[in-house]
Amino acid sequence: xxxxxxxxxxxxxxxxxxxxxxxxxxxxxxxxxxxxxxxxxxxxxxxxxxxxxxxxxxxxxxxxxxxxxxxxxxxxxxxxxxxxxxxxxxxxxxxxxxxxxxxxxxxxxxxxxxxxxxxxxxxxxxxxxxxxxxxxxxxxxxxxxxx
Numbered sequence: 569x570x571x572x573x574x575x576x577x578x579x580x581x582x583x584x585x586x587x588x589x590x591x592x593x594x595x596x597x598x599x600x601x602x603x604x605x606x607x608x609x610x611x612x613x614x615x616x617x618x619x620x621x622x623x624x625x626x627x628x629x630x631x632x633x634x635x636x637x638x639x640x641x642x643x644x645x646x647x648x649x650x651x652x653x654x655x656x657x658x659x660x661x662x663x664x665x666x667x668x669x670x671x672x673x674x675x676x677x678x679x680x681x682x683x684x685x686x687x688x689x690x691x692x693x694x695x696x697x698x699x700x701x702x703x704x705x706x707x708x709x710x711x712x713x714x715x
Contacts, residue, residue: 603700610696611689620684628677632670639666
């Protein structure tokens with residue numbers, strides 16, 4: 569009887585995982601579309617400008633996400649308080665290299681973006697990013713305090 573239950577649970581888990589991944593991908597795509605619409609509206613980006621601008625914008629977002637995840641992993645895996653000075657220096661250098669890489673990616677993005685849209689619109693994009701984040705945080709369900 570236990571084997572049947574175990575096999576059933578295993579099969580259900582295997583069956584639900586692809587669905588969960590698909591749901592996550594769908595939510596991410598929906599998020600990207602909403603972000604693009606919001607930024608395009610707030611920065612008055614035309615359809616022609618958007619076709620050229622948003623691919624480089626989302627490439628920066630993808631790179632940024634990857635770099636931040638690496639940095640977070642470096643810092644979370646280590647018990648910084650317990651590191652000796654030499655190991656702390658190595659970790660510090662890794663984090664600094666990642667920050668420098670992020671700066672290079674941003675510089676490249678701004679160089680390319682200035683060729684596609686006017687600088688005034690680029691400033692509006694930066695402002696719209698903040699507005700979008702603020703709006704998304706307001707829409708996010710609030711966690712209940714467990715007391």
